[in-house]
Amino acid sequence: MDFPVIKGSGYVLVHTPNILKEGGSTQTTTRAKNPEAEYLKNLDDHLRTFTEVVGYAPNQAYIGNILPDKLTEIEKPWYAKENFVEEERFGKLGEIMPEAEFYALIKHVDVFDLVKLSSEFIQEIEPQLAEHPILKEMEIELGTGEESSELESLLENEAEPLYLNNKLIGCVKRAHESDVNLNAHTILENLVAKASAVLAVKNLAFKNDIDLNDVDYLLECSEEACGDINQRGGGNFAKAIAEMAGCENANGSDVRSFCAAPAHAIVNAAALVKAGIYDNVVVAAGGSVAKLGMNGKDHIKKEMPVLEDTLGGFAVLVSKNDGLSPVIRTDIIGRHKVGTGSSPQAVISSLVTDPLDENDLNIKDIDKYSVEMQNPEVTKPAGAGDVPESNYKMIAALGVKRGDLERKELMNFVKAHGMPGFAPTQGHIPSGVPFIGPAAKMMAAGQLKKAMIIGKGSLFLGRMTNQFDGVSFVIEKNSGVEAKTESVSDKEIKNMIAGAMRQMADNLLGETE
Numbered sequence: 001m002d003f004p005v006i007k008g009s010g011y012v013l014v015h016t017p018n019i020l021k022e023g024g025s026t027q028t029t030t031r032a033k034n035p036e037a038e039y040l041k042n043l044d045d046h047l048r049t050f051t052e053v054v055g056y057a058p059n060q061a062y063i064g065n066i067l068p069d070k071l072t073e074i075e076k077p078w079y080a081k082e083n084f085v086e087e088e089r090f091g092k093l094g095e096i097m098p099e100a101e102f103y104a105l106i107k108h109v110d111v112f113d114l115v116k117l118s119s120e121f122i123q124e125i126e127p128q129l130a131e132h133p134i135l136k137e138m139e140i141e142l143g144t145g146e147e148s149s150e151l152e153s154l155l156e157n158e159a160e161p162l163y164l165n166n167k168l169i170g171c172v173k174r175a176h177e178s179d180v181n182l183n184a185h186t187i188l189e190n191l192v193a194k195a196s197a198v199l200a201v202k203n204l205a206f207k208n209d210i211d212l213n214d215v216d217y218l219l220e221c222s223e224e225a226c227g228d229i230n231q232r233g234g235g236n237f238a239k240a241i242a243e244m245a246g247c248e249n250a251n252g253s254d255v256r257s258f259c260a261a262p263a264h265a266i267v268n269a270a271a272l273v274k275a276g277i278y279d280n281v282v283v284a285a286g287g288s289v290a291k292l293g294m295n296g297k298d299h300i301k302k303e304m305p306v307l308e309d310t311l312g313g314f315a316v317l318v319s320k321n322d323g324l325s326p327v328i329r330t331d332i333i334g335r336h337k338v339g340t341g342s343s344p345q346a347v348i349s350s351l352v353t354d355p356l357d358e359n360d361l362n363i364k365d366i367d368k369y370s371v372e373m374q375n376p377e378v379t380k381p382a383g384a385g386d387v388p389e390s391n392y393k394m395i396a397a398l399g400v401k402r403g404d405l406e407r408k409e410l411m412n413f414v415k416a417h418g419m420p421g422f423a424p425t426q427g428h429i430p431s432g433v434p435f436i437g438p439a440a441k442m443m444a445a446g447q448l449k450k451a452m453i454i455g456k457g458s459l460f461l462g463r464m465t466n467q468f469d470g471v472s473f474v475i476e477k478n479s480g481v482e483a484k485t486e487s488v489s490d491k492e493i494k495n496m497i498a499g500a501m502r503q504m505a506d507n508l509l510g511e512t513e
Contacts, residue, residue, distance in 0.1 A: 004273035005325035006475060007280070007317040008208030009437040011063050011094035012200045013424065014102045014311040016192075016292060017047045018163040023188060024292035024308075039297050044166075046296075048079075048305045050098045055084030058375045058422040059310070064093025067438050068373075068419040078377055079305055090133070093437040094203045096310070100125055100164055101132065105195045107170075108140045109244045114173045114187055116154060117162075119145030121169035134202045146170075160184035179229045189289045192311065193224040194240055197286030200313035201245040204282070210317060216278035218242045218252035219269055221261035222285040223427045241284060250282070258462075259372075259431040261285070262314070263455025263471045266433070269318040270328040270473070281318045287311025291426050295382040302381045312429035316436055326440050326475045332359050334454070334472035342468040348394045351454050351472040353402065363399035366417065366474065368442075370435035371395075371454035373423045391454075392418035431455040436475065443477040450476050 021027055021043060030037050053059060057078045061068045065087045075083045089096045097105075104125050107115045122145040129135045154171050155161055162170035172191065176182035197220065205212050218238045225233030238252030255265040262285060269281035288311070296306040321327065334351035341347075352369070356362065369392065376386040392414040399405035405413055423430035432453040442448035457469035 002274075002321055003327035003330055004270045004318050005321050005327050005478065006436060006440055007319040007322065007325050008204055008210055009093060009317070009440065010200050010202075010204030010207055010315045011091070011434065011437060012196060012203055012313040013053070013059055013062060013094075013096045014099070014196055014199070014287060014313070015048075015050050015053045015096060015309060016099050016102065016311055017309050018099060018166075019188075019192065019289060019311075020047075020292035020296075020306070020309050022161060022163065023185065023289040024294065024296070025290040026293050026296050028185075030297075039300060042300055043293075043296065043306065046300050046304070046306045048307075048309055050096075052081070052084070052305070053310060054087065054089050054096055055081070057083065057085045058377070058420075059096060060085050060087045060091065061422040061438075062312070062424070062434060063091030063095060064437055064441070065091045067442070068422050068435065071420040071422060076377075077304075079307060092441075093207060094200070097199065101128055101135065102195065103162055103164070103170060104129055104140060104142060105135065105199060106172075106191050107142055108138065109195045109198055109240075110191055112175060114175055115162075115170065115191065116146045116151060116159075116173065117142060117170040118148060118151060118168070121145065121164070134199070134206055138202070158184055160188045176228070181228050181232050190224055190226045190237075192289050193222045193286035194237060194244070195286065196311050196313035197222065197237070197241045197284045197315070198244045200286065200315040201241060201247070201282060201284050204284075204315040204317060205245075208317070212245055212247045213249055215242070215247040215250045215280050215282050215317070217269075217272060217281045218247060218250050219255050219265040219281060219283045220252065220285060221255045221265040221283060221428060223256075223258060223261070223288055224286075225256070237286075238284075241286075242282075247282070257455075257469050258457035258459060259428050260455040260457030260469045260471055261428050262431055262433045263453060263473065266316060266318065266328070266453070267330075267333060267471055267473055269316075270330050273318050273320055274330055279320055282315055283318065284313075284315040285428055286313045287429070288426050291424075294425060295378060298382040299378075304377075304381060307375070307378045308425055310424050312424045312426040314429065314433055316433065321478070321481075323480050324478055326443050327478055329474040329476055332356070332361075332474040334452075334470070336456075336468060336470035338467065340468075342466070344394055345398065347456065347468055347470055348391070348398060351456070351470045352395055352452065353398055355472065355474075362404040363395060363402070364404060364413070364417070366450050366452045367448050368419065368435065368439065368451040369395060369417055369454065370419070370432045370439070370451060372421075372456060373419075373430045373432070373434050374421045374425050375423060375430075376421050378425050379421075386421065388418060388421040389414065431457070432472075439475060448477065450474055
């Protein structure tokens with residue numbers, strides 16, 4: 001059977017401490033309740049510098065400079081300066097961007113002139129943009145900028161402020177006077193998701209030598225929604241991202257399923273390619289403003305830095321089999337059905353063991369599982385525990401119950417077939433997809449044959465259903481056999497038409513004789 005492939009991937013992080021303070025849901029709700037809250041007063045003292053964010057080992061794993069398993073060799077806590085790794089902001093799979101450059105990118109992707117930046121900031125940032133390997137090619141035009149008095153006036157008219165080092169350098173205007181779906185905060189959230197996804201798509205192309213003009217379709221799978229009062233979540237982020245990234249020949253649409261959306265989107269992309277509808281489909285998502293500083297109160301209580309200070313983004317290209325890239329096994333798809341139930345055992349069974357059973361595989365036939373790859377340094381202080389490890393233990397326990405493993409093998413299985421969590425807690429971002437890039441590298445190096453990517457989602461958060469959700473798929477080292485094309489040349493087509501015409505003429509002549 002011929003399968004589609006993962007042709008390349010790109011991963012980005014954006015350090016946004018000021019957007020965290022002004023826009024993260026924990027901060028906005030705290031401020032609304034008590035503007036003088038101790039948490040808000042102490043927040044600045046627990047925010048990291050850009051250098052600290054770059055040196056943080058899980059971030060280096062996310063952008064591809066180290067493999068996730070390398071984290072087991074690094075002393076904890078990873079956020080301690082003595083345990084930083086010596087890497088740089090640009091990675092093998094992507095990059096970490098500072099907030100100042102990102103403000104310029106937000107302005108660039110804004111096509112309705114809703115983002116205003118100060119003249120002073122524009123003068124300071126333009127030289128940095130000219131040195132960035134991707135931004136310098138995007139022909140970013142920031143204009144002349146605004147005076148500080150104009151920005152202050154816009155804030156009085158319900159604009160959302162943009163700060164840098166506690167200095168006002170811009171704002172985002174509301175797009176409608178009364179439509180809550182187009183207020184300034186929502187516009188900021190949507191522009192942030194758009195800009196970070198554009199950055200991920202551009203890194204996908206840059207790191208993998210991909211011509212974005214060859215992209216036929218783009219599926220966007222973040223957790224944001226854009227629309228107005230008459231269609232609150234109408235979209236289309238995908239088309240907006242494709243436009244700004246330079247995918248001139250692409251169409252696109254949005255996929256939503258909370259944290260499970262990226263896995264759904266990749267399965268959809270694989271199906272579109274396998275069916276022959278499109279040759280090249282990009283799956284992309286940007287970051288979530290609301291998730292910034294989500295567990296900040298717990299981090300400060302533990303005298304830690306607020307680790308949720310980065311937006312996440314990713315992009316994956318799914319294409320026809322090239323005989324080289326990892327294949328997506330479209331015959332091994334796990335799905336959480338309506339009747340599955342929401343117990344952890346039922347969920348893992350539907351996503352892991354059921355698709356393996358259907359293909360005569362056991363749990364140990366999958367070399368690595370990637371499921372809810374949240375960084376445990378973020379989640380444990382908040383009482384959520386080590387989420388990846390909990391999932392691996394559940395998979396292993398099912399393996400023992402099924403007879404795939406002996407009980408004494410359980411913890412060895414967790415170590416061998418799992419990995420430390422390394423992704424930011426951005427909802428959809430950690431859900432399986434961060435390992436696609438590292439898995440491809442490991443397959444190319446002969447270190448890995450099969451990996452299962454698992455996306456899980458909490459649909460009940462939308463108050464429309466109590467259902468849980470999930471989907472999984474297996475990626476596998478390519479056998480090296482490229483897809484055979486049954487193409488016919490123009491000359492052969494002309495000869496076929498000419499032959500058919502002669503035969504028809506002979507038949508007509510025969511009938512008249």
